[in-house]
């Protein structure tokens with residue numbers, strides 16, 4: 192197998208003597224000597240000849256910070272490619288349409304890729320060295336001239352400059368969701384009288400401003416954290432980083448290259464990149480298929496396949512990767528160097544971003560193995576519980592893994608799907624109502640050209656739904672006014688896909704509710720709750736942490752709810768970046784603050800979410816903003832029925848299990864459990880049953896008061912007449928459940944111990960913050976709901992204050 196570095200070397204034409212990541216001459220950043228601000232990085236060794244490199248490295252320390260959102264690319268950004276290519280192709284189609292399409296398909300990846308990279312990197316170089324402006328322009332014009340000559344339809348195309356400009360414009364417009372979100376989000380007056388927390392609102396608005404800063408600071412703080420780690424962090428130049436010499440020789444290299452060599456090289460590069468992507472895809476997919484919804488895997492993989500490169504931050508000329516986008520922050524727990532190439536840039540950026548979140552801690556090898564995030568434990572949110580709660584019926588239980596119907600499988604030898612002029616390849620989209628239109632054809636062509644591999648096993652004569660009532664959507668299909676782009680995930684109630692509004696090109700996420708009456712009802716209820724939350728006046732900052740519904744419609748017996756797009760759930764984030772390790776203290780702090788802001792707003796709306804868990808908290812691309820999703824279990828306080836199966840088990844408050852009256856405090860309990868999980872990557876209360884949950888509550892939080900027990904409907908399920916806890920044990924011989932008295936009067940476990948990483952020395956400053964986190968979690972998990980901390984009180988907790 193060809194390694195990434197071999198490919199990069201080959202692309203760069205580097206000799207084996209080229210510098211490597213381990214080259215001692217490289218600029219290295221280490222933890223500061225005492226006296227420096229904690230965690231501030233400082234250059235401690237810089238070779239004399241690297242004056243220019245030094246400044247460039249200093250500059251490169253921050254791009255991941257300043258440009259993190261622009262560095263992070265997603266399928267949404269990739270969509271630009273679609274749009275641009277689509278626009279370009281609009282002109283192409285005027286003449287010789289079929290032939291053009293064929294040509295474009297063959298040459299898209301090399302030509303467009305080549306052009307994008309070349310132009311963007313050229314822009315950057317131009318800024319860096321204005322004196323070279325004219326040379327670059329001349330070269331660009333000459334090169335474009337050559338491109339045009341090669342292209343049979345150059346005249347109709349009207350010049351690539353337009354598409355080039357469009358590309359850049361599109362990229363600027365789509366740097367992240369946040370700015371778009373903020374533009375779209377309606378502003379709300381804070382002068383309202385509905386809140387019990389009115390007097391604290393202003394403080395929260397100040398907090399909101401601070402939060403924005405915090406959001407931008409996550410990386411900075413975590414870098415400090417990384418640098419204060421026991422094992423030193425380092426920022427090193429990647430082997431493919433350009434030297435100043437390289438930069439000056441770029442145009443010469445390119446100009447000397449003849450057409451034939453260039454074409455061959457581009458083809459070879461693309462072949463290698465595709466191979467890399469596919470290898471990565473296959474690996475990720477097989478790993479995640481074992482652990483996770485396969486559709487989630489497909490999302491990221493697809494995005495990579497769709498647009499293989501993000502040239503924005505690579506210094507490239509004419510498709511050759513000469514430089515790397517930025518330095519690689521090597522965290523203490525992951526010291527491997529990341530050699531960058533365009534094809535894996537997206538994942539590399541994500542990996543860089545890990546440094547935002549992953550802390551200095553090592554895997555803790557916890558004694559309490561049952562607490563480790565483990566797929567077997569995910570039964571906590573089972574359909575069985577939903578059935579017991581009456582949310583779904585027997586016939587709603589899934590007959591088989593549902594994701595198979597929506598997953599996109601990669602064939603062994605993926606090739607771009609080729610259009611046969613006579614056999615309309617776009618038939619796969621044809622039963623979508625608007626497929627006949629030119630627009631949809633354009634979209635479909637874009638998909639085909641972008642090498643999206645569509646599941647060939649989809650049988651068009653099949654029913655629209657699978658056996659479980661999930662809609663069997665197809666990538667590229669148009670539902671109402673949205674075109675489906677890729678699957679995101681699926682839950683008990685729905686399949687979630689990313690899509691684009693066909694007219695505005697706006698990115699959205701669509702929750703396609705299963706075609707089952709109970710699910711449909713639940714979906715309607717969710718819409719009602721979302722509207723109520725959106726219409727509750729409050730500080731916009733509070734509301735911004737509840738997912739925003741944009742639209743809803745019915746499609747082929749499926750209720751579809753359209754949301755603003757986010758990146759992944761906290762559950763996925765932890766699994767991906769912090770399994771058994773958790774996220775950094777600063778990330779937990781920022782997420783905690785946003786969660787309490789959201790809870791405060793939900794409470795002001797007189798709603799209980801009733802299913803807060805990491806799966807229902809989604810994070811944006813930059814990983815600095817979270818939002819609560821899935822209001823399918825939510826309800827108004829007066830609707831609350833006593834049922835021991837409300838909320839997913841690991842996040843279920845004791846009053847629910849005991850059958851005590853409950854209110855907003857159940858959401859606070861769930862958030863407390865989430866915070867512990869964010870920091871450790873482990874479940875705080877991974878009870879196998881409700882009875883086991885009570886045991887864990889008492890082990891960590893002590894005995895229940897008699898007052899609570901006496902007011903609880905289900906107390907006899909778990910306590911005897913003397914209010915002694917009866918532990919339920921499965922007797923494997925008798926095959927029945929035994930109840931054994933298990934009197935717990937005092938806590939035997941400590942939340943700080945649960946949080947403390949093993950075998951790692953924690954710096955004093957972090958220890959102080961960790962103790963604050965423990966205190967906040969304890970206050971969220973007070974057994975008596977009336978004494979539990981409220982969202983407003985939590986927002987004033989010490990832990991939420993910046994380091």
Ligand SMILES: Nc1ncnc2c1ncn2[C@@H]1O[C@H](COP(=O)(O)OP(=O)(O)OP(=O)(O)O)[C@@H](O)[C@H]1O
Nearest residue numbers: 680682683684685687700754755756757760806821
């Ligand atoms: N706006 C969004 N942006 C990105 N991903 C989202 C968005 N909304 C939901 N998701 C993803 O889709 C998953 C399923 O969504 P949701 O929980 O709303 O569906 P569900 O069918 O109600 O699931 P559950 O079985 O948990 O009730 C979420 O866990 C999350 O990963």
